[in-house]
Amino acid sequence: MATPDPSVQQDAPDALALHLQEVRRGTVVLACLVACRRPQYGYALLETLAEAGIQVEANTLYPLLRRLDKQGLLTAEWNTDEPRPRKYYTLTDAGSRVADELRTEWLALTASLTDLWKDSTP
Amino acid sequence: MSTLTDRYVGSVARRLPESQRDEVVAEVRAMIADMLEARAEAVDPDPEAADLDHSRSPGLPHPDPAAEAAVLEELGSPESLAREFARTPQHLIGPRFYRTYLWALTWLLPTVGVITLVASGLAHSLTVHPVELGGLLGTAIGRTVSALLTVFAVLTLVFALVDRAESGTAPGRSPRRWTVDQLEEIAPSGSSVRGDGIVSLILLVLLAALPLVPTTFLYVGHLNDGEPFVNPDLGVGWFVGYWALLAGLAAIAAVHVATNRTTAATRIATIGVDILMAAFLTVALLTQEVMHPDLGNASLLDTEVWLIPLIWVLTAWNIVSTLRTHRAAATAGD
Numbered sequence: 001m002a003t004p005d006p007s008v009q010q011d012a013p014d015a016l017a018l019h020l021q022e023v024r025r026g027t028v029v030l031a032c033l034v035a036c037r038r039p040q041y042g043y044a045l046l047e048t049l050a051e052a053g054i055q056v057e058a059n060t061l062y063p064l065l066r067r068l069d070k071q072g073l074l075t076a077e078w079n080t081d082e083p084r085p086r087k088y089y090t091l092t093d094a095g096s097r098v099a100d101e102l103r104t105e106w107l108a109l110t111a112s113l114t115d116l117w118k119d120s121t122p
Numbered sequence: 123m124s125t126l127t128d129r130y131v132g133s134v135a136r137r138l139p140e141s142q143r144d145e146v147v148a149e150v151r152a153m154i155a156d157m158l159e160a161r162a163e164a165v166d167p168d169p170e171a172a173d174l175d176h177s178r179s180p181g182l183p184h185p186d187p188a189a190e191a192a193v194l195e196e197l198g199s200p201e202s203l204a205r206e207f208a209r210t211p212q213h214l215i216g217p218r219f220y221r222t223y224l225w226a227l228t229w230l231l232p233t234v235g236v237i238t239l240v241a242s243g244l245a246h247s248l249t250v251h252p253v254e255l256g257g258l259l260g261t262a263i264g265r266t267v268s269a270l271l272t273v274f275a276v277l278t279l280v281f282a283l284v285d286r287a288e289s290g291t292a293p294g295r296s297p298r299r300w301t302v303d304q305l306e307e308i309a310p311s312g313s314s315v316r317g318d319g320i321v322s323l324i325l326l327v328l329l330a331a332l333p334l335v336p337t338t339f340l341y342v343g344h345l346n347d348g349e350p351f352v353n354p355d356l357g358v359g360w361f362v363g364y365w366a367l368l369a370g371l372a373a374i375a376a377v378h379v380a381t382n383r384t385t386a387a388t389r390i391a392t393i394g395v396d397i398l399m400a401a402f403l404t405v406a407l408l409t410q411e412v413m414h415p416d417l418g419n420a421s422l423l424d425t426e427v428w429l430i431p432l433i434w435v436l437t438a439w440n441i442v443s444t445l446r447t448h449r450a451a452a453t454a455g456d
Contacts, residue, residue: 042149043156059197062153063206066146078148084155085148 028056030106032064033091033099036074041086065089073098126187127154130194137204146207157193158185165189214282223281225317230273230324238262238269244428249345249417277324319378326372330365337417346416353411360406367399389448393441400437404430 031054035045042062049056068074073095079086091099131154135147162185185193197203205212215223242265247253333352337343374388374395406412407426417425 041156042153043160047160057196058153058157059203059206062149063203063209066149066207067209084152086152086156087149 024055027054027106028060028064029068030099030102031056032061032068033073033095033102036089036091036095039088039090041079041088045089068095126190126194127151127185130154130197130200133200134204134207137201138208139210142208150203154193154197157196158189161189161193162186211286214278214285216285218288219281219285222314222317222320223277225314226277226281226321226324227274229317229321230277231270233325234273235266235270238266242266280324314382315378315384316382319375322375323372323379326368326375330368333361333364337414346414349414349416351414351417353414356406356410356412360410360412363402364406367395367402370395371399384447386448389444392444396437396440396444400433403433 028049031049031052032045035048035052040048042058042065045065046056046058046061049061065074065076069076069089072092074089075092076087076089079088131147131150134150135143138146239262243258243262246258246261250257334350336348336350337346338348371392374392377388378384407430413425
């Protein structure tokens with residue numbers, strides 16, 4: 001029986017972490033768009049996502065929100081009525097259309113993967 | 123807000139483009155404040171007990187230093203946070219041009235090195251009497267190192283500028299659809315046609331500047347008071363002819379760069395213009411005093427004696443290289 005290559009064994013956890021990160025990265029945009037159907041400021045959104053089981057770091061989320069704002073998928077507005085000024089993000093019409101498309105794609109991918117998993121399971 | 127946070131935010135701000143700075147700084151401050159507040163509430167859910175000092179900085183918490191340090195460390199280094207926000211290129215030369223850049227370096231540096239070594243060796247031998255080996259080596263090597271550093275710097279700068287210009291195109295602009303017609307043509311030397319073209323363009327620019335370069339550039343300014351190498355009294359027609367032929371070669375090189383392919387027409391044109399240029403320079407050297415008169419007087423050997431053979435050797439080399447490309451293309455069915 002062949003001995004597994006130690007370097008492959010050592011690289012496996014790194015590879016898993018990398019691929020998990022890739023899979024999650026694609027979901028965060030959709031999750032942000034969906035959660036911002038109701039106006040949210042950054043940290044509240046972070047908590048909303050965490051409660052929904054979607055883990056995202058603050059240093060990833062805030063720049064992402066800014067990019068989605070620049071792309072016209074979210075609209076941002078500073079609220080100065082509270083003790084501390086906070087920037088609230090809301091889904092735009094364009095963002096809503098993108099979210100619908102992404103969700104459709106997500107569901108289709110889930111169905112495809114489920115079928116593939118069933119077909120390839122001995 | 124505390125000095126620690128100010129230092130962190132300042133460090134992020136310094137790494138951001140001016141246009142984004144104020145907005146992002148406000149966001150980062152709000153983010154840190156929210157994270158600190160969440161931590162304080164997690165430790166003690168009673169807001170009255172939380173150490174909030176609104177009088178110090180209205181609306182901002184006066185945080186526990188340990189909590190503040192933990193929040194900042196959770197955010198990561200200011201460099202990485204600024205990078206996430208700015209998303210500007212973090213490289214001098216990106217992957218699109220890096221291979222061509224490396225190739226241009228490996229082509230240009232030896233070429234320029236050899237030419238400078240030979241030219242400065244010749245210039246020293248022909249103008250210094252008596253010639254001493256130490257002086258000859260010191261001069262030639264010193265100038266070659268200087269020329270190599272200059273070429274390296276200029277090439278790097280040009281590629282960096284091209285890279286910035288290309289990456290600065292409007293977002294969302296769809297790139298031209300790739301077809302097999304754009305498959306890279308590999309020159310017999312192993313280089314790409316586009317790489318060859320870029321190197322040719324750079325060399326042609328240097329050659330075009332040659333009549334204007336003062337002798338001080340090669341540290342022999344004392345021979346003619348820093349005037350150009352070329353005789354300033356040479357007829358304008360000779361200069362125009364020289365630059366026109368160079369422009370012809372540059373146009374062919376530009377076509378190669380743009381299309382990344384050579385064609386039978388461009389290969390024949392290259393050979394034709396090469397021969398025309400060599401003949402033009404030969405006639406000029408034989409009938410005119412091309413070099414500055416003071417340099418001619420200081421030289422032990424007439425310029426045309428060594429320059430004309432050198433010109434024809436370089437031309438022959440170029441023609442052979444073009445013919446090899448032609449043969450390879452013919453074999454490939456072009």
